Amino acid sequence: MNRRYHAVFSLVFTVLAASLATSCSRSASVTVIVAKPTAFGAAIVESSGGKQFAQTGSLLAQPVIVQVNDERGTAVAGALVEFAAVPGVTFDPPTALTDSSGQVTTSVSLGGMAGRYQIVAFTTDKSHKKVELKIEEIALGYQQALGRHLNDQYCERCHNPESTVERVSNYDNLEVKPHPFTEGDTLNKISDADLTAIITHGGPALNKSALMPAWGNTLSKSDIQALISYIRAISDPPSRSVGPVYAKN
Amino acid sequence: MKEKLTSLWQRLFGDSVRAFGVVSLIFLGSLAIAPAKNFFSEWRHYQHGYLRMIRNRSDANTLQRHFQGGIQQIWLPELGVVDRCTSCHVGLKEPSLADVPNQPYRTHPVIPHKLEQFGCTVCHRGQGAATTISEAHNSTLAWEQPILPAKYIESSCGQCHRGPLPGTPQLNLGRNLLSREGCVHCHTVKLSDGTTIKATDDPPSLSHIADKTSREWIFAWVKDPQAYASTSTMPNFKLSDDDARDMSAFLIANSTPLAGDNRGLTRVAPPDPAAGASLYGESFCASCHAVQNAAGNMVGGDVGPELTRIGSKVKLGWLLAWLSNPRTYDAATAMPYYRFTDSQLATLSGFLMAKADADYLANVKLDPATPEQIAHGKRLVSDYGCASCHEIAGIKKPENFAPNLSLIGSKPVTQLVFLPGMQHTLPDYIATKIKQPRAFGLGLKMPQYTFTPAQIDALTTALLSLNDRSSTLPTSLAVAATPESDYRPAGKAGKLMTDLACFSCHRINGHGGDMAPDLTWEGSSVQREWLVEFFKNPGTLRPSLIRRMPRFNLTDAEVNELTDYMMTVYQNPAVDRDSMPLSGYSQGEVELGRQLFYGKYSCQGCHIVDTKTDKGYIGPTLTQVGSRLTAAWMYQWMKNPQALRPGTIEPNRAMSDEDARALTAFLISQKGGGKSPLPAKGAGNGAPAEEVAKK
Numbered sequence: 001m002n003r004r005y006h007a008v009f010s011l012v013f014t015v016l017a018a019s020l021a022t023s024c025s026r027s028a029s030v031t032v033i034v035a036k037p038t039a040f041g042a043a044i045v046e047s048s049g050g051k052q053f054a055q056t057g058s059l060l061a062q063p064v065i066v067q068v069n070d071e072r073g074t075a076v077a078g079a080l081v082e083f084a085a086v087p088g089v090t091f092d093p094p095t096a097l098t099d100s101s102g103q104v105t106t107s108v109s110l111g112g113m114a115g116r117y118q119i120v121a122f123t124t125d126k127s128h129k130k131v132e133l134k135i136e137e138i139a140l141g142y143q144q145a146l147g148r149h150l151n152d153q154y155c156e157r158c159h160n161p162e163s164t165v166e167r168v169s170n171y172d173n174l175e176v177k178p179h180p181f182t183e184g185d186t187l188n189k190i191s192d193a194d195l196t197a198i199i200t201h202g203g204p205a206l207n208k209s210a211l212m213p214a215w216g217n218t219l220s221k222s223d224i225q226a227l228i229s230y231i232r233a234i235s236d237p238p239s240r241s242v243g244p245v246y247a248k249n
Numbered sequence: 250m251k252e253k254l255t256s257l258w259q260r261l262f263g264d265s266v267r268a269f270g271v272v273s274l275i276f277l278g279s280l281a282i283a284p285a286k287n288f289f290s291e292w293r294h295y296q297h298g299y300l301r302m303i304r305n306r307s308d309a310n311t312l313q314r315h316f317q318g319g320i321q322q323i324w325l326p327e328l329g330v331v332d333r334c335t336s337c338h339v340g341l342k343e344p345s346l347a348d349v350p351n352q353p354y355r356t357h358p359v360i361p362h363k364l365e366q367f368g369c370t371v372c373h374r375g376q377g378a379a380t381t382i383s384e385a386h387n388s389t390l391a392w393e394q395p396i397l398p399a400k401y402i403e404s405s406c407g408q409c410h411r412g413p414l415p416g417t418p419q420l421n422l423g424r425n426l427l428s429r430e431g432c433v434h435c436h437t438v439k440l441s442d443g444t445t446i447k448a449t450d451d452p453p454s455l456s457h458i459a460d461k462t463s464r465e466w467i468f469a470w471v472k473d474p475q476a477y478a479s480t481s482t483m484p485n486f487k488l489s490d491d492d493a494r495d496m497s498a499f500l501i502a503n504s505t506p507l508a509g510d511n512r513g514l515t516r517v518a519p520p521d522p523a524a525g526a527s528l529y530g531e532s533f534c535a536s537c538h539a540v541q542n543a544a545g546n547m548v549g550g551d552v553g554p555e556l557t558r559i560g561s562k563v564k565l566g567w568l569l570a571w572l573s574n575p576r577t578y579d580a581a582t583a584m585p586y587y588r589f590t591d592s593q594l595a596t597l598s599g600f601l602m603a604k605a606d607a608d609y610l611a612n613v614k615l616d617p618a619t620p621e622q623i624a625h626g627k628r629l630v631s632d633y634g635c636a637s638c639h640e641i642a643g644i645k646k647p648e649n650f651a652p653n654l655s656l657i658g659s660k661p662v663t664q665l666v667f668l669p670g671m672q673h674t675l676p677d678y679i680a681t682k683i684k685q686p687r688a689f690g691l692g693l694k695m696p697q698y699t700f701t702p703a704q705i706d707a708l709t710t711a712l713l714s715l716n717d718r719s720s721t722l723p724t725s726l727a728v729a730a731t732p733e734s735d736y737r738p739a740g741k742a743g744k745l746m747t748d749l750a751c752f753s754c755h756r757i758n759g760h761g762g763d764m765a766p767d768l769t770w771e772g773s774s775v776q777r778e779w780l781v782e783f784f785k786n787p788g789t790l791r792p793s794l795i796r797r798m799p800r801f802n803l804t805d806a807e808v809n810e811l812t813d814y815m816m817t818v819y820q821n822p823a824v825d826r827d828s829m830p831l832s833g834y835s836q837g838e839v840e841l842g843r844q845l846f847y848g849k850y851s852c853q854g855c856h857i858v859d860t861k862t863d864k865g866y867i868g869p870t871l872t873q874v875g876s877r878l879t880a881a882w883m884y885q886w887m888k889n890p891q892a893l894r895p896g897t898i899e900p901n902r903a904m905s906d907e908d909a910r911a912l913t914a915f916l917i918s919q920k921g922g923g924k925s926p927l928p929a930k931g932a933g934n935g936a937p938a939e940e941v942a943k944k
Contacts (some may be wrong), residue, residue: 056358057399058419059703088399090700108701112399113351114358146416154898157867158854172862174854210851217901218891222361223764228361 010107035097038078039119040126041068044133047103053148053234056139057088057112063105066121066133068098075102088112115142116238140233147230151181154215176209184235192228199224287356291381292320292336295353299339302354308345315343320380323368327723330368332377334385338369360417364459371718372405373397388674393662397713400706401676404566404658407714410721411440412730423711426704430482434638441720441727450482454640459504460511461567461578467497468638470562475699477562478555480539480547484696487687492629498618499626503642512570515589525600528593532800536764537583537753540604544885550764552583552753557888562603568598576748585750588802606910633694651695666690680709734759742814749801757819765798767894771939772819773826774893777812784808821885821893829880834914842915845908852912856897858919868899874923 031069068079083091088111096104110117117139122132140148150161159178161171171177187195190245193230197205199219203212215224232239262268286295296318303312317944321335340346340354341364349355351871357364370377375396377386388395397405403420413421427433428449438446458467469476472493474483488496529535534556539549543555549555563571570577572594575584589597618626627644634650635641657679665678670687681688683705700708736758738746746752752761759766771780785808787798803811820826855867874883885892887909890899904912 055400055419057402058706059400061703109400112402113355115350142416145418149415149418153896153902157898168866170866173866194577210849213851213852213854213900214902215900217889217903220507225359 008086029042033095035080037080037097037124039098041076041079041098041102041123042071042125042131043069044081044121044123044131045069046133046135049108051133051137051236053138053140056110056114056141058109060108060110060137061183062139063107063126064119064121064135065103065105065189066135067103068123069102077102080122081121081123083108083119083121085117089117089119108137110137112141114139114144114233127239138234140230144230144233146223147226147228147233148218150219150227151230155181155227158211172213173216178209178212181231182234182236184237187231187235188237188239193221195228195231196224215236292333292590295337299354302349304347308915312340312343312345323365323377325366325368327629328368328371329727332368332370332376333380334373334375334377335364336370336380337382351427355863367937372395372402373409374405388662390679395674398676401710401713405839408716408719409726410728410730410931411442412728419477419648419707419710420714422704423707424570426700426708427711430698430700431638431808432654432708435634436654437649438715439653439655440715441722442729447461452468452483452638453579455500455504455635456640456642457504457507457510457578459501460506461564461571462562463610464563464618465610466502466562467500468615469610469613471496475691477558479541480551480555484698485695486633488629494615495618495626496629497615497621497624497626499624499630500641502618502623503627507578507641509574510570511566513566514569514595520599521596522598525603528597530598531800532587532597533797536797538798552762552764556601556604558604558606558609560602561609563602565598568601569594571599576643583753585753585801586748586798587799590802620826633696654712655715656717656720658719659715676709676713679712680705681852683708731759736760738814738818742810742813745807745811754798768815768819768892769820770819770882771823771826772816772885773824774878776831776879778817779877780812780815781808784811824879824881825893826879826881829884829913831875831880831917834917838911838914839918840915842911842913845912846915849908850902850904850912858916871916872920873919875917875920878916880913880917883916884909887912 045067047061047065047067049060052060052062062187064083066081068076068081070076075098077098077100079098079102080095081098082095084094085091090109092107092109094106097104104121108119115138117137119137120132121135121136122130125131133172157167158170158174159179159180161169163169181187190198194206198208198212200214200216202214203209205214217225219227260267261271296316299315300316301605303309303316306312316339319336320333323330323332323335330670338353340349341357341545343356345356347356354507368377369375373396374394376385376389376392376394383389384392386396397541400419403417406414406417407420407424410417413424424446427438427446431439431448431450431452433446433448434452440446466477470483471486471488473485474481475485530779535549537552539547539551539555539557542548547555559568565856567578571584571585572589574586575582577588630636630641630644631647634647636644636646637650640646656673660675662673662675662678665673665675666689667673667678668681671677671681681696682695683700685697687693687697737743737760738757751757751768754762754765755768756763783798784801784803787800846858852858853863855866857863857865857870858872860872882893886899887902887904888906889901890897892903
């Protein structure tokens with residue numbers, strides 16, 4: 001008698017709880033089918049896509065491509081590669097087998113916090129040991145994104161040595177070479193105040209080349225702050241004021 | 250069991266004193282529930298966590314002094330904001346907490362607005378008055394606005410800012426796509442100021458399509474537009490072979506011939522691929538049209554359609570008529586009326602007709618159309634709303650063909666149908682709907698677009714900004730966009746400028762494209778002789794530019810008409826062309842100008858005056874600037890370039906009057922070698938410039 005009551009009661013309770021739980025979770029679960037690897041590599045290397053800048057939460061312009069190699073450095077097809085990072089960073093696809101050239105391509109969306117994100121790509125070798133590769137990407141907050149816009153408009157044509165189809169770099173034409181903004185070794189040693197002075201009053205303000213003109217009448221103070229925050233965000237090695245802190249979500 | 254219960258009852262409520270005591274205890278206990286809930290609340294937990302965290306920091310005392318315990322609230326009645334987010338997000342206003350890796354203690358990133366003036370939920374959504382994470386961040390039955398994912402945050406800027414902002418590239422792109430990809434042909438988007446978003450693309454009229462192309466091409470095109478041209482913006486309607494057959498039958502049967510739409514040539518020269526390629530290059534067709542090269546890369550602009558397989562599409566007679574004057578077929582086309590000669594027409598059309606793909610229509614075999622097929626085709630054309638984008642004789646443009654999107658950013662989640670496995674949120678719904686519109690049910694008409702993931706994010710951002718808040722925002726808070734002006738030049742010159750499609754590339758008085766320089770003040774800036782010469786033989790002024798002004802076969806009378814109009818009408822009131830002479834400056838002034846140019850202002854970083862020594866690649870080449878610009882314009886330009894052309898890259902150097910005058914004297918002395926405005930290609934042009942300077 002007693003037992004039966006107990007059994008019925010617990011059954012009812014379980015059903016209620018289960019139905020409550022399912023009704024509460026409004027999104028259905030997605031089952032991820034992980035492919036079975038057909039081969040194993042010994043090392044994983046970056047092909048392209050590292051150290052990109054994108055606005056917080058948005059897609060990186062270029063996909064991240066990694067390659068799995070064996071002991072002799074030849075590409076391995078059919079090896080399983082998984083990508084991982086802090087919550088908020090998404091990969092499409094998060095896992096895949098390497099293609100015939102030993103590569104895996106994934107599109108990466110960064111998290112909502114500005115800063116550096118570390119992405120780990122890993123594969124397993126023959127003895128089921130994890131082999132991993134760390135890649136860094138940079139998420140730009142509002143101010144840094146504004147700085148990037150100003151950089152594209154005013155600075156990049158001299159400060160970026162790379163040319164594109166739409167923009168021919170003026171870097172090689174200059175007698176005194178400007179510093180690319182990723183050049184952390186040099187720029188990290190210049191204080192915010194000094195950077196502000198150079199941008200506002202031109203190179204001669206700090207006994208540097210007059211080829212760097214004064215922008216103080218063209219850019220506002222907040223524009224210049226935005227530029228400096230962009231320069232600090234993308235510098236390589238990282239600038240001290242931001243520090244080697246990895247953003248989390 | 251029964252005895253146990255009875256004895257328990259006896260023990261607790263056996264007599265009245267016992268019963269009173271027990272009931273009092275239960276009463277006291279229940280009274281304590283409320284304070285206990287308050288004491289163990291989430292916000293208190295986070296505030297304690299914050300205090301523990303700051304204790305070990307070097308600026309602990311300052312942070313401690315700024316800290317205010319208890320529930321915090323930002324109340325902004327005019328925005329409908331009651332935000333208690335700062336109860337947990339304690340460090341938002343502490344600049345030193347930028348190194349904390351995550352919320353709730355990290356500093357808010359620097360933005361142009363103050364927290365106290367805008368609150369949190371205006372941008373981030375969520376339930377502001379809630380004091381627990383789940384209620385504040387997630388959607389509940391009573392509150393459907395969960396926190397907006399970071400990748401769509403720019404949509405919130407768009408609630409008040411109606412125009413593009415430098416800090417919101419994704420929103421700007423999304424709004425641009427809404428107009429450019431033709432979304433607003435079918436979907437009405439009404440803004441709170443009463444205006445509707447206008448489409449900026451120009452889908453061709455189909456009323457005379459039989460003049461232009463074959464039924465087979467239409468069949469293949471409507472089946473899969475991207476198979477013909479990968480850059481095509483026409484979406485794929487996923488038509489069956491039968492439907493495509495009937496649609497093409499109707500469009501051909503419905504087409505009427507247009508006078509002047511077909512042209513033969515009296516004397517046809519044999520097509521010469523080399524001459525064709527060179528004419529295609531000289532006419533700068535690639536500034537607007539793309540062609541896929543052997544390596545698979547698109548080369549060229551995206552103003553006009555891709556031409557990779559143009560020979561498989563158009564009829565020769567139509568192409569000749571189009572190239573000779575495109576405005577006969579389409580009065581509003583962005584294509585200039587080039588005034589090609591007959592032999593040029595033969596060369597260019599031969600070159601374009603050779604851009605054919607033999608395989609493209611090889612498998613398309615259509616029997617002659619039956620009246621039933623044509624009638625069915627007409628029904629299909631109406632059903633799919635083809636006339637929303639294209640002008641089709643006999644079919645009216647449907648009104649409200651697709652759902653109105655004016656408030657899509659506030660659409661209740663309960664009114665949405667989700668696909669299995671997808672997140673039940675509005676942003677995910679919008680993004681997925683754009684990505685795979687037909688997946689949401691049978692019989693849906695929205696076609697499949699070929700947007701990239703970044704474009705989908707941008708479109709979703711733009712659509713999320715169309716919400717209750719943006720539509721009910723007081724006009725005092727809205728930041729209006731600069732509307733595109735409807736400026737059109739008048740008279741004969743105006744007709745000429747329309748024919749030449751100047752506005753496809755140039756902007757004048759707030760109207761036109763941005764591929765080429767703004768000409769609003771052209772009359773103040775250039776010398777008449779130079780402009781005449783430039784129309785006859787346009788060169789580039791900037792060494793690094795790929796796109797250039799094409800040469801139109803203008804008559805002398807037409808050149809004079811255009812030049813006179815521009816010199817008289819496009820005058821800047823602040824620049825008096827006659828206030829400074831074009832010559833007669835003292836040797837001393839010129840020499841001082843030279844020193845300023847190469848020394849104090851180091852203009853050679855961006856400009857070239859002496860091709861032997863200067864290498865600057867950013868600004869225009871100045872070897873002949875003395876024969877091109879007026880002295881008054883140069884002087885005013887150097888005093889403040891942005892005042893004459895907002896957004897120009899040349900920095901404002903705040904020059905003294907003396908410096909500006911000396912530099913003007915130096916530059917006006919740079920007359921170049923000859924009269925030709927062609928850019929200096931070799932090192933020859935520097936020397937004459939110096940000679941002139943020494944005179």
